[in-house]
Amino acid sequence: MNKSLQSLNFADTFVDRHVGPRSEDIESMLEKIGYASFDELIGDALPASIRYYQPLNLGKPQTESEMLADLRQIAAQNQVSRSFIGMGYYNCITPPVIQRNILENPGWYTAYTPYQAEIAQGRLEALLNFQTMIIDLTGLPVTNASLLDESTAAAEAMGMCIAASKRGTSKTFFVSETCHPQTIGVLKTRAEPLGIELLIGDHRTAVFDTPLLGALVQYPASDGTVYDYSDFAEKIHDADGLLVVAADLLSLTLLKSPGEFDADIAVGSTQRFGVPIGYGGPHAAFLSTREEFKRKMPGRIAGLSQDVEGQTAIRLALQTREQHIRREQATSNICTAQVLLAVMAGMCAVYHGPDGLRRIAERVHLLTSVLREGLTRLGYVLDDSCYFDTFSIDLNLLKESSYIRNIEANQQPVFDHSRVGISLDETTTIQEVRDLLDIFALGSPLPFAVEGLTLQAQSAIPEPLQRKSAYLTHPVFNTYHSETELLRYIHKLQEKDLSLTTSMIPLGSCTMKLNGTAEMLAVTWPEFSQPHPFAPLEQTKGYQILFEQLEAWLAELTGFPGISLQPNAGSQGEYAGLLVIRKYHQFYSERHRDVCLIPRSAHGTNPASAVMAGMRVVVVDCDDEGNVDLLDLRAKAEQHSQKLAAAIITYPSTHGVFEEKIQEICEIVHQHGGQVYMDGANMNAMVGLCRPGDFGPDVCHLNLHKTFCIPHGGGGPGMGPIGVKAHLIPFLPTHPVVPVSGKDGINPVSAAPWGSASILPISWAYIAMMGARGLKHATEIAILNANYIAKRLEPYYSVLYKGSKDLVAHECIIDLRDFKKTAGIGAGDVAKRLMDYGFHAPTVSFPVMETMMIEPTESESKAELDRFCEAMISIRKEIAEIEDGQADRSDNVLKKCTPYRSASHADRVDSRLFSRKSSFSCTVGPRTQVLAPRRTN
Structure with missing residues (x-):
């Protein structure tokens, strides 16, 4: 293509924005590792027998503008209809201050799991808020920092019942038929390979003559009924089982908490706390439990700690990640969470506070009562069961067959072939209630004013099930109720953390690459x-x-x-x-x-x-x-x-x-x-x-x-x-x-x-934006970047594994094991020292103890790779000073925080990242609990 034609192409080519090194950098880096071209490098790095040489059928790469236009056309094919389906998913309002400053903010969405607490205090505080919210609302003293969704959380709870049971006592788990069908489906998946017998039936009539692992009930039930499970809890405990309650979190602002009727585990979703439905996810689930079962819990827990100077700090506590320790003896494979969504949900509780959340719940319940009152006046026969925001209409109770035909044409039965379910939520308006009543009036004018029904609508929650205990009493939930205050709080937390907005995160096995803005929109x-x-x-x-x-x-x-x-x-x-x-x-x-x-x-x-x-x-x-x-x-x-x-x-x-x-x-x-x-x-x-x-x-x-x-x-x-x-x-x-x-x-x-x-x-x-050629180029750069780092660090550190042509793939492992003997320095000390240089450490001690696995990805520029390598080389010199006796083995810059201040790095070092004094000892539970440090640096 001649130059004049090339000038007609769009300038926003995404490949050049996604890939870090420029063409001149690539030549220099190839030369550094001894290659003249990518073909030579890839030819030596990959076995020729597995190479794929055919052109990939992905279409031509699109510019950001073209991609967004196409995606708009696809999105337009979705109908944004008002949903009254419920079944664990509800429309909600995402406060704009949370949407813009968390969900759409790369300072929050590009951060990594907060394993390194010194550079993650913001996220950890947000997760502690989330956990405090769950603990308060469920009435159970210990919770984790989120799980994947409500159904898999229920499956994890069943796994906890197995872990907590006496070995060999029972392989039976009861599930109420009123649970959400998707949850029952996931439980079937989890139970069958483990040889667990699922008993699915009516919890009101079930009789247990033999021991149980446990039982799961829905609160409120999938059809909206709110049951009092106090007697059922006693029945399950008499059968040596644990009671698991899948609870709707918003309803718990009005309903007695699961802990108050003797539940052992509570699970659920925090989706309706400001997290969009999103056609199913992502949403942060929760699992809370009694103190005695905290070491059986899956996933991550943020806990309060003291640092070596006695100051309060937060870190991941009782972070079992048991699959790394117990491996084939593990009862859970959970390796991740829904942190970004947990942060949003917790911040929603911070913003609204206990009074605001209760007002939201009371409004939802009132509108539900208004709708039921209106349907009753239209001649529909409704049961008198307790409800919160959902109820069902039994079409078999309608006398005129024309009613059935018309309603079935306008509504989708969601519970069975004879019942139509209706769920209201935070976004429901009085006009939508009027619209629903118009549908069920079958074309006749409403014989009443809907607004007037609010005077007759009564709470359907009986006194024994009404919430009387306090919740969200911590100051964090009672301080930031104006947008100004919440905005500052969110920003204060963000400033404490390291994300891709700060520096590269060179984690081997985790691929922390660019999350392009155009991709996120x-x-x-x-x-x-x-x-x-x-x-x-x-x-x-x-x-x-x-x-x-x-x-x-x-x-x-x-x-x-x-x-x-x-x-x-x-x-x-x-x-x-x-x-x-x-x-x-x-x-x-x-x-x-x-x-x-x-x-x-x-x-x-x-x-x-x-x-x-x-x-x-x-x-x-x-x-x-x-x-x-x-x-x-x-x-x-x-x-x-x-x-x-x-x-x-x-x-x-x-x-x-x-x-x-x-x-x-x-x-x-x-x-x-x-x-x-x-x-x-x-x-x-x-x-x-x-x-x-x-x-x-x-x-x-x-x-x-x-x-x-x-x-x-x-x-x-x-x-x-x-x-x-x-x-x-x-x-x-x-x-x-x-x-x-x-x-x-x-x-x-x-x-x-x-x-x-x-x-x-x-x-x-x-x-769509990378296309076949761009995706291939990204992979080539990922391999180039890893080998460039390996080559630059090779004179200072041993690179542990290489292929037959002396090359690594997209990550490299440097060996730090000898430094324990020569200088008393471990991989953890090097990791903490990297924080002083403004970097997140690579993966530490995996897959080999006392090593670091470095993966730069294709998105990092040569300048950033060089900055990282210079930091690692400088740290090696600091280790050498210990080895030579110039620095004390216990009192040195790797053991104690001394910010790096050389001319080449001073402008990139931020004192806010320094909290090296924090060698934590952790506990979980209420924020007031703090344990003494286990050791000091």
Whole structure:
């Protein structure tokens, strides 16, 4: 194309904005590691046998403007209809100050999980607010810092019941038939592989003659009825079980809390606290429990601590992440949360305070009472059950058949074939109540004024079920009620944290890359943020178009023809993929296949997911180069040949290397009747260069919050869709409310049919703007950046694993183990010292203790890579001063905070990042509890 024609192209080419190094930098970096071109570099880094050379069918890359225009057209295919469906999802008002300053703010959505408390006090305080809110409203003293959704939280609670029970006493768990159908579906998924018998029935009449693991009830029930579970709690406890209550959080401002009627665990969603429905997610779920069960809880807990000077600070406490410690003995594979959404929900409670939340709930309840009063006056027969915001109308009670025909034409029965359910919410107006009454008046004028019904409408909550206990009494919930004050509070917390707005976050295995602004814009468009996940499909055609295109693109990029978008986290993807394999073996009458081979180097969620999928884990050794030991793999595959179900392989390996024998690994497993599951955490090293579906694996999950640019959001949201080969497509996840797969599919793994659907436009936008060439180029740069860092640090640190051509993949591991002996310095000390230079530390002590795994991603510029390398080189010199006796082994800059002040870095160092004095000891529970420090630095 000549120059004059080139000048007609749009200037907003996204690839150049996503990729950090400029063309002149790329030449310099290639030269530094000894290569003249990308072709030479990639040719040596990747095994030639797995390269994919065909052009990818993704269409031409779009500019930001073109992409947004196309996405607008897709969004327009969704009808933004007013939903009265309920069933765990409700319209709500997202306060604009929270939407703009948290949800749409990269200072919040690009931050990482707050493992390094010194540079995460803002997020941790926001999570402590969230936990305090849950503790107060549920009446139970301990909670975690959010889970994925209400249904999976209920499944985690069932897992807690198993962990808390006496071994072998019972394998029965009761579920009330009044629970949300999606929750019952997820419980079926979780129960079957673990051999748990689910008893689904009427909690009012159930009799338990033998011990139970526990029971789950809905409060209020899915049809809106509010039951008093006090007697049922006693019945469950008499059967040695634990009572789990799935509670609506807003209703708990008016209803007696679960803790007050002796529940053991409460779960639910905080979606209606300012988080849009988003066609099913993401939303922050919660799980609270009694003090005695806190060490059985899944997920993360933020707790109050003291630092070495006695000052209060916050950190992740009782952060079990038990899959890293217990691995195949773990009872949960939870590795993430919904932090960004938990922050929003907690901040909504901060903004409204206890009085504001109660006013919202009272208004919703009053409008529901007005609607019921109006229907009664129209001649409808309603039961006299207690309710909060939802009730049902039994069409069988209507005398005139024309009523039934007309109502069924205008409403969708949501509970069964004879009952229509109606749920009101925070956004309901008196005009909408009038509109509903007009529908049920069947064309006749209303014989009353709707506003006048408020005088006759009575609270339906009987005195024994009314909330009398106080909640949200902490000053944080009673201070920031003006927008000015809340804005300043949000900003104050943000200033305490490090995010991608501050510096690179070079976390190996986590891929903290650019989350482009253009990719993020559609998340808050009403067409994507407001649809109900159970809305009729004809109202969500835009979402269906987006799903179809995204699935096709992911299939093209991975080589897997079948894609399920339902798993809403990487761990959920692992679990779903292994369940698909399990179902495949069962379908072909090989139910006995239950052995899963997993390399010793695997991420801890791999063995945890396998056990949860009903498999027995057999560990395979790794060789000295970090690769799977083929001799050990072959021996164990032969040993377990008759029962081999699967093998889990991370590729590139957990050690950051492209294993050259990957095809042979897959062949060995297939020869013995097993399926190969590939952990796709490192897909950022493969996109556009090779496709796992072509070189052996049968299943793979994708971390869309890594490779495909959904932001980490402080530790969540995420998405973990799976791709499968053709023979496994029939077994992809189904859903009990909205069919998304065939009759042979596994039961759902997430509450919503397409998981956290509202963040899928981010990955769609990324692929649309990058195109085939851009995606390939991004992968090449990711590999270049990692090898550049490895080469620059090689004279100062040992790079632990490399391929046969002396190259790493998209991340490198530097060995710090000797420094313990030579200088008394551990990997944690180096990590904390990096904070003094203004960086988030790389992944520490995984997959090898006392090492750092560094992944720069393709989005970081050469200048930022050099700044990081210079900081690491300077730290090495500081270690040398200790080794040479120039600095004391216990009193030095790595052990105690001394900000780095050299001329080359002084302008990038911010004293607000320094809280190195904080060597924390943690507790959980009320904010007033503080323990003494375990140790000092």
